[in-house]
Structure formats: structure tokens, C-alpha cells
């Protein structure tokens with residue numbers, strides 16, 4: 129893989145269109161911005177492993193639906209990503225009378241609904257949990273005193289542009305701030321959008337240099353924005369540069385792409401992720417229906433490419449705020465080879481109050497799932513502390529101190545008292 133700065137023509141300076149936009153995602157030799165990608169002619173990888181696998185072992189397009197996954201409603205699919213109020217109205221996702229109010233939201237916050245996501249929305253359901261995540265609401269322009277523009281304090285923990293260093297042994301690299309979709313509850317909603325946030329070549333190299341100069345960092349977490357919106361060439365450069373650092377043991381990528389725009393998971397992208405370091409992809413999904421047949425195919429491709437898959441979700445009112453919805457979500461994740469990792473308490477970003485579920489309710493929901501689903505399906509329920517003090521587990525607890533021992537509740541109803549061991 130190339131190890132130097134990108135040729136200028138490879139920079140994703142323009143907004144990266146989702147699949148369904150002008151550039152077909154599987155078109156070889158094009159980058160995410162639709163520009164010619166000179167890197168497309170490079171060797172697939174040092175051993176050509178991904179290319180060989182892709183050439184000889186095609187993945188079936190339509191694996192069976194995971195048990196418990198509600199069927200996706202059959203819907204028409206728009207040809208392009210919907211990016212404004214008019215497009216949402218024309219696609220039947222907002223009432224015509226709501227156009228002006230939604231246009232006002234669009235002046236402040238980015239909108240994107242990919243064809244893949246639009247196809248999941250039941251237009252006959254005014255409370256559709258997919259629409260609720262992505263279709264803007266006038267309530268977004270109402271901010272409460274508790275809401276913060278930078279709720280987890282990325283800014284104060286940014287040593288160089290594009291890097292966030294909060295914990296001693298890991299750091300974030302944010303190579304761009306564009307996403308395939310813009311979630312209405314996003315904690316970085318004040319900064320994400322299609323128009324900005326791509327680290328220019330010098331800034332990206334400076335960020336990578338920061339990782340080279342910081343040997344206590346063992347894990348590089350690519351986030352954004354969505355790193356899988358980068359061209360395979362640029363993403364491959366970043367993965368290769370991090371992989372060449374002896375102290376980097378783990379590369380983690382946070383992405384919505386496998387569920388929101390699964391056609392982007394191409395052989396070229398899999399090749400970009402080829403590394404001898406441990407590489408985890410943390411898939412953001414909040415409802416079982418996001419695991420469409422195409423999403424499951426994309427995740428299978430990633431798994432076959434050696435990528436370990438984790439899931440992260442946000443507990444959201446009207447999306448997954450019931451034990452049944454969480455059970456279906458986590459079962460759908462597992463059946464798609466994705467291990468539920470984090471369930472996030474909502475970060476109080478501006479205009480997101482309608483999504484908040486109280487912590488006590490979240491703990492009760494998690495408690496209801498314990499014993500009802502396999503332990504593999506149980507994520508850690510966490511709150512990212514405002515101020516950037518890190519993620520704290522919220523419980524629920526099953527053990528309570530009692531004198532010289534512990535009373536431990538069983539998930540199936542019993543309880544056990546365990547005395548401390550003598551000495």
C-alpha cells in the first residue's frame with residue numbers, strides 16, 4: 129500500500145456521495161467523491177489475499193434473515209441520497225405542509241437519508257423507528273439548558289487537528305466528518321456534515337505523526353464522521369500507516385456504512401482494511417430492521433475479510449426503548465456476526481431531548497434482558513461523561529454488599545449470598 133501523502137486527485141475534497149448517487153460504489157477506479165482514483169491500479173495487497181478471496185469466493189447476496197428480525201417493509205427506493213426538505217417531501221418521508229419547518233432544520237443540521245435507509249422506512253407508520261432516527265423534526269431547533277454543543281468534550285482533548293486523546297492507551301483519529309446518513313440524535317451534530325471536516329493531506333500526516341510520537345497509545349480508533357466514507361485508497365493509506373507503527377496493536381473503526389449504505393463494502397474497501405494488526409469494526413445500529421439482507425451481506429463480507437465485528441447502539445425513545453426492541457436488535461446483530469458492545473445513554477447534544485430515555489429505565493430494560501438473551505447479546509450500558517472524563521458503565525448491578533459478603537441476584541429469579549473468603 130502507498131505510504132506517502134496522497135496525490136491531489138485522490139483527496140476526497142468534495143462531499144462523498146452515498147451509493148445511489150452519481151458514482152456507483154462498485155465502480156472500480158473511482159474514489160468516494162467520484163474522482164478518478166489512481167490507486168485503483170495498485171496491487172491489491174502485499175499477498176493479494178483479499179483480491180484472491182474476492183475473485184474466487186463470491187458471497188451469496190441474500191443470506192437468510194436472522195431469527196427475530198422483523199421483515200423489512202417492501203418500499204420503493206429513491207435513486208439518490210435525500211439531502212433536503214424537498215427531496216424528503218418528494219420521497220413521501222415528510223408531509224408537504226412540513227416542508228418549511230424541515231428546511232429550517234436543514235439550515236442548521238445536515239440531512240442525509242440513503243436509498244438503503246429510505247427503503248426501510250414504513251411510510252404508513254407515523255412512529256416508524258427508522259424514520260425517527262434520520263428524518264428531521266422541527267423539535268431539533270429547541271435546545272434545553274442541559275444540552276451541549278460538544279457533549280463529550282472532544283475539543284479540550286484534541287492535541288492536533290483530527291486527534292482526540294482521552295485515555296492513556298487509545299486515541300481517536302477523525303479523518304473526515306461526513307457520514308452516509310445524519311442521525312437526528314448525533315452527539316457530533318454541530319460538526320458533522322457533507323461540506324467539511326476532511327483532513328487535508330498535511331493535517332492527516334500531522335495526525336498520523338502524533339500517533340507515531342505517542343507510544344503509550346496502543347489502539348487507534350477511526351471515527352468521524354464515518355471513516356468508511358473515505359475512498360478505499362485514502363482509507364488504505366491510513367490503515368497501512370497505523371499498521372506500520374509497532375506500538376499500535378489494535379485499529380478500531382466506527383461506522384454506520386454496513387447498515388446505512390452496505391453497497392460501499394466492496395472488494396476494494398476490504399482490501400483497504402487488510403492489515404496484520406487486530407482490526408475491529410464497530411457498527412452503529414439501533415433497530416433490528418437496519419440489518420437488511422444487503423446489510424447482512426456486507427457484514428458477512430467484512431467477517432470473511434478478517435474484520436472482527438462489534439455493535440454499538442444508542443438507547444433512543446421511540447426507536448428501541450422496550451425490552452422486545454432491544455432483544456430483537458441484539459439478536460439481529462449477533463445473527464449478523466456482530467457482537468453487541470456498547471449501549472449508549474443519549475449524549476445531550478442540542479435538540480435531541482425527544483430521544484432521551486431516563487437512566488433508571490435503561491437499567492430496567494437491560495435487567496429484563498439478562499437471562500432472556502444469551503450473554504453474547506448483552507452490551508455494556510454506558511454514559512460518556514460530559515467534560516470528556518470517559519465512559520462509565522451504568523449497570524444494572526446484580527450484586528449488593530451485605531455485611532461480610534455479597535447478595536447476588538440470579539437472572540432467572542434466585543439469589544445467593546456469598547461470604548468473603550477468609551483471610
Ligand code: SF4
Nearest residue numbers: 307310311314353384
Ligand atoms: S453516523 Fe455517527 S457521526 Fe454520523 S451522524 Fe450518525 S451518530 Fe453522528
